[in-house]
Amino acid sequence: MTRLINLACAQMGPIARSDSRPAVVRRQIELLREAKGRGVEFVVFPELAFTTFFPRWLIDDQTEIDGFFEREMPGPETHPLFDEAKRLGIGFYIGYAELVAEDGRMRRFNTSIIVSADGELVGKYRKVHLPGHAEPVEGRTSQHLEKRYFEPGNLGFPVWRTLGGITGMCICNDRRWPETYRVMALQGAELVCVGYNTPDDHTGVFDFDQLTGFHHQLSLQAGAYQNATWVAAAAKAGCEEGSNMIGLSMIVAPSGQIVAMASTTADELITARCDLDMGTLYKRTIFDFSRHREPSQYKLIVERKGAILPD
């Protein structure tokens, strides 16, 4: 028996700083409608999908910063997306900047949610691995100040029974860390959704930066294969406010094979018919965790943060 799901990644082209949320939501609704026409049941949208990628700028005015955040989801400007998805009967993953009163203070997270086809919130995730810096790096036109604007996520890497299978989420830089996938795989993940904004100049070292697309693919394919899970990753791409961000949105099978990939850096829907049972072969053989893993030998992974070199 197979468990098939028609899956899409709705890659988005650039969002200018001056673009309003209603204008962005209209683009997302167009992508949803195209998805419906192609028989899609679930759509993955990018990280921070309602605004430009604001961590590229040093902004001092807290009111201005908070203008990029959502106090409620859906809110007055974002609910048309939720309404249309429900009308079309399509579930989705989407990322946004979350401003929330928690533990007696205002907190800011880089967040994603899964919404079911009937419009119910299935789950929330807050980005754990925040890349970049808290202070601007001299000489860079585009900064990467996620460590300044967000706190690390505090919800772990949960998974949910939805879409007829077990689904988890991560956000952008998380996809480069093997722990991300493994924690979800240890809960039986069959699909991992990822939204991302990846500039092509993030180290400033050409030898590294020219491989940005390759490192992205490598991470997703390794994560999928080593954890016997589908991975669906949606970019915000193209030249956004002078920063070039990679496209290459893709759907990767548990075999590690790429089954769909974007060919532009604009708004583009990619789709694949995914058998959620495909990972079972790997989970019963080479990656049968309960037979082959040796957790007692991996203790350092949770005990140690940075490398300590031998004497």
Ligand code: CDT
């Ligand atoms: N958004 C995000 O996490 N982007 C990072 C690139 C920047 S690292 C300074 C990524 O890992 O793609």
